Amino acid sequence: MAHKTEIGVREQRVTQKTLHSVDETLRLPAVTPPVTYPIETLVPQVRQQTPAVGQRVTRPDGRLHGLGQTRYIDDLAFPGMLYAKIKRAGIASARIKRIDTREAEAMPGVMAVLTGREIPVNSFGPSLKDQPVLADDRVFHAGDGVAAVAAVTEQIALEALDKIKVEYEPLPAVFDPLEALKDDAHKVHAPNSNIYATKVIKKGDIDKGFAASDHIFEGSFRTQMVEHVPLEPHAAIAVWDPNGRVTIHSTLGRITLGRADISRTLKLPLNRIRIIATIVGGNFGGKNEITQEPVLALLSKKTGRPVKGVFTRTEEFIATTTRHPIIMDYKTGVTKDGRILARKVRLVLDGGAYCSWSETTLGKACILSAGPYKIDNLLAEAFVVYTNKTMTGAMRGFGAPQVCFAYESHMDDIAAALDLDPLDIRLLNAFEEGSPSPTGQVLQSVAVKDSLLQAAQRFGWKEARK
């Protein structure tokens, strides 16, 4: 028996030793040894193709998209979920005298009605906080929400919107940005001026530049309002839980910023707001700020049930941001051979009823308005003005496509008037390595001329013009 026990103990010791050694090998060293293998970071050389360019890649979520298994916000549902709809003003400028929601509230299936006055802090915006969640006192554009309904079905919610009676006192309105610039124009957000942001870039002396020029050309260009039209409309689901926390599933593209705006409007600390932004069915800049999220959150708080809101296509056009229409006036002084000596640019951006991303757009449009050309004497002035229209905001390029249309059209006009090849006038004036941008940034990796020449060669520019 004793012998057997000894063996048992010895076996035990051996096993323990083995276990310890295994443990040791698994354990991380207290101090990690210095890395001895060479670390080479892949830095692409200038004008060299990076490994990603020209390679065929597939999307990791591509299969789910094709299978119809991707869950967008509207594909989610929660038990007891209600559907929200927002009543739109339909009048561009007015004072709200009275809102009667009693009839809507009495409808079977309607669980809650919300008006602008019930919103704790009724203003938000990415830079200027000038946008109400729902209009309370004043309506600034026809797409403003004036009341919201949560009902058991979408149909009932829509019917309830018709039962909400809103009495308006129509006010003067301004729709043309040039009219809005004038001193005596109707002030959209009185007493504030309609011009809510400006940017001026001055370089050299344009008077001297124009005086030295052989020819002076002027041109005026306008672009229109553009809606992003993502195939998936803005959608969100808000779940206010009994602990006083709110979870919002949303098509929001900028979660952190949206969370700050939701926190402000709901007067709720940030840590009580959770945003789940899943896959988005197209953003293009149009889902960069909150829209109906605070409304849904408050409806959820009122009803104690999850509330879903999906914008209709009409709402997408009238109640979400759009691309800025810009009125662009150009004046350019050139030498006989087409070299630009001076350029004066004035941009008037139609900001619509609220600021949204106008300041960003204004800045980028102004900086890029001179084009990729060496211009020593430049004056670029840009203004963004309020009008009683759908607000304009972020959209792919933040103002760059509009000014590109203008300066390139202007260049073509100059080339035609001077009987120059449009390619040559661009090659003569285009940025080079080390050229300063209008704001003084020294540019590197400048490939404008190379790109132009290569493109011209590829599609047979010279041959086509013979």
Added chain:
Amino acid sequence: MADVTVKVNGKLRTASVPPETTLLQLLRDHFNLTGAKLGCDVGDCGACTVIVDGKPVNACLMLVGQADGRDVLTIEGLATRDQLHPLQKAFEDHASLQCGFCGPGIILSAKALLDEVPNPTVPEIRDALSGNLCRCTGYTKMIEAIQAAARVLREEPAEPNA
């Protein structure tokens, strides 16, 4: 309430719904088949395209009464457990979908085309996709994918899910 019986992806399914319910609402809200999407609700964008009796239709414009007794194929019925439909495979390989919202509709429009025209020309493909909008603008890659899928389908006439 309207009682409807629809064959969805090969299975008979019934529902008792308000008569104003659209086929899209029936599929999404009652049968939990959320592959067909609501994009515009007026028949412009084609995100809700499903195949009814072999023809692509905008499910947002078809009332349940009109779909009663008919055969509906949704995107969920295209792949089998083991295999993607050649169109789905080709759309994945060609990275034809970006945000993917239009994808189910586009693939079903293409399926309806390939069922009738095994070797479509590019104009024929464009014509078949004319009722479907893609805002990320991946049409070129979609056309490539549909041509690739057509080649696969021609070599293997026995369709996995036909």
